[in-house]
Amino acid sequence: MRALRKTSEGPGLELVEIPEPVPGWGEIKIRVERTGLCGTDLHIYRWDGGAPGAMTLPQTLGHEFSGVIVELGPGVEDEKGAEDLRLGQRVSVEGHVVCGRCRNCRAGRGHMCVRSKGIGVNRDGAFADYVVVPFENAWVQPDTIDAELAALFDPLGNAVHTCQQATLTGQDVLITGAGPIGIMCVALAKHAGARHVVITDLNEDRLDMARKVGADRALQPDAEVLREAMVELRIREGFDVGLELSGAPSALQMLVDFCNHGAMLALLGLPTKPFAIEWGKVITHMLTIKGVYGREMYDTWYVATFLTETSPELREALRSVITHRFTPDQWEEAFATAGSGRAGKVMIDWEK
Known part of the structure; x- marks a missing residue:
C-alpha cells in the first residue's frame, strides 16, 4: 500500500510502498478516505518544533482522517462498547491513544492522560491507504456526514x-x-x-x-x-x-x-x-x-456530531474551510500549500 512516511531525521518525507497493517488485539483496520494536513504534520515535514525526539523512525504521518472499517481485529467483537462497530461503516478517529490506567483516564478525563500517544506522531498514522487503530478510538459517523466532513472532526473537535x-x-x-x-x-x-x-x-x-x-x-x-x-x-x-x-x-x-x-x-x-x-x-x-487541549473523550465527539448532522448551514460553513484538495502523488504540493499561510484546510484524497 501507499504510505507517506518520515524515513530519516531532517526535512522531508517519502511516499513509499509498505505492507498493509494487520490489526492486533482490540484494533480495527480502516481504509482511509480523506486526510487533513495539520500544523503538527508541517513540523514533522520540516523537522522542527517538537518533532525531533517525538518519533521512532520510519513512521507514517497523519492524524486528521476519515475512512471505512474493513476488518475487526481479534477480540473486538467480544469487547464491551464495540457492539456498534461493523464492516463498511464510515468513521472519524480520535488521534490520542490513552493508557486507561492513569488517574485522569480512570476519572473519565482521557484527554488529559499523562501517557497519551498520538496517532501519526508516536505510532503509524493515516497518510496511507490503510491504518489500524484501537477500536475505542473509532467514532462512527451518521450518513449525513460525508468523508470530507468526517476528516474535519479532529480540528472541529478542538474548536x-x-x-x-x-x-x-x-x-x-x-x-x-x-x-x-x-x-x-x-x-x-x-x-x-x-x-x-x-x-x-x-x-x-x-x-x-x-x-x-x-x-x-x-x-x-x-x-x-x-x-x-x-x-x-x-x-x-x-x-x-x-x-x-x-x-x-x-x-x-x-x-x-x-x-x-x-x-x-x-x-x-x-x-x-x-x-x-x-x-x-x-x-x-x-x-x-x-x-484547552484536544477534545474531551468522548463528549466533544457527541456534541460535534449532533451539531453537524442537525444543521445543513453549519455543515456548509465547515466545508468552506476546506480550500485545497490533492491526491497522494501531489503530497509535496499539498504540504507547500498548507505551509503557505494562504490556505484553509488542505485535504488529501486517498481514494485516488
Whole structure:
C-alpha cells in the first residue's frame, strides 16, 4: 500500500510502498478516505518544533482522517462498547491513544492522560491507504456526514472544545487567529447565538474566509481598528469571551486588554516559547484563563456530531474551510500549500 512516511531525521518525507497493517488485539483496520494536513504534520515535514525526539523512525504521518472499517481485529467483537462497530461503516478517529490506567483516564478525563500517544506522531498514522487503530478510538459517523466532513472532526473537535469553555449565547466574542480552527470557532459561535463575533488575524485571505462563515468583523490585530469596530457594534465594556487560537503572545495580551471584567479566556493556540502578559490586569479584572487541549473523550465527539448532522448551514460553513484538495502523488504540493499561510484546510484524497 501507499504510505507517506518520515524515513530519516531532517526535512522531508517519502511516499513509499509498505505492507498493509494487520490489526492486533482490540484494533480495527480502516481504509482511509480523506486526510487533513495539520500544523503538527508541517513540523514533522520540516523537522522542527517538537518533532525531533517525538518519533521512532520510519513512521507514517497523519492524524486528521476519515475512512471505512474493513476488518475487526481479534477480540473486538467480544469487547464491551464495540457492539456498534461493523464492516463498511464510515468513521472519524480520535488521534490520542490513552493508557486507561492513569488517574485522569480512570476519572473519565482521557484527554488529559499523562501517557497519551498520538496517532501519526508516536505510532503509524493515516497518510496511507490503510491504518489500524484501537477500536475505542473509532467514532462512527451518521450518513449525513460525508468523508470530507468526517476528516474535519479532529480540528472541529478542538474548536467545539474551545467554544464549550464559555457560554456563547448572547455574548460578544473576540477570537484571535483565523486559521481553520479559528474560522470553525466563528461558525460555532454564530450557530450558538453569539451577539457579535469579531476575529483578528494578519492574513487577509483567512479573514475573508472568516467573513464568509459569519464573522461580524474580521480585522487586522490593531488596537485602534478593534476599538473602532467595538464602537460600531456597540460593545461598550469589552468582550465577554475571548478565544485564542494563534499562539501569538500579542494575541493573548489583546484578549486581556479588550475583554470585559470577569471574562472567560480559552487558549488553544500553542506558543513557541514562554512570554509575559499583564498579570495585574488579569487579577484586577478577574479574568479566567483556561488552557484547552484536544477534545474531551468522548463528549466533544457527541456534541460535534449532533451539531453537524442537525444543521445543513453549519455543515456548509465547515466545508468552506476546506480550500485545497490533492491526491497522494501531489503530497509535496499539498504540504507547500498548507505551509503557505494562504490556505484553509488542505485535504488529501486517498481514494485516488
